[in-house]
Amino acid sequence: MTELIIADDNPRDRQYLSEVFSAYLPVVTVNADEALLVCKKYPEPWLVTDIQMPGLNGIELAKKVWKQQAAARILFWSQYSDETYIRALAKLIPAETVYGYILKNNTAETLLRAAKSVFEECQCWI
Secondary structure, X not given: OOOEEEEOOOHHHHHHHHHHOHHHOOEEEOOHHHHHXXXXXXXXXXXEEEOOOOOOOHXXXXXXXXXXXXXXXXXXXXXXXXXXXXXXXXOOOOOOOOEEEEEOOOOHHHHHHHHHHHHHOOOOEO
């Protein structure tokens, strides 16, 4: 199993995600720049990222990761239900990968189902 990289600038959210994903051996990062460095260590990284972060946001992070590692699997975790984000992502996604988009107000159980779908079953989740 690949280690799961978590990128979120909010300490409370990082703690929550690391607890929910404890079985995935999470590597917790505090921003997108740090996550990008960690992603480079894996040929096909698994990444959970917040969409809105100061500096490099989650969409820009995905663009950089997918440019270097097109098979990376990314689960976007956001409080924004606006379709603008999903449309922006659709333009970036390489054909050889899968991704997910889940809202922060979902339960831990739903978050785990989304992660299993994207990371283990190679199925998109929106």
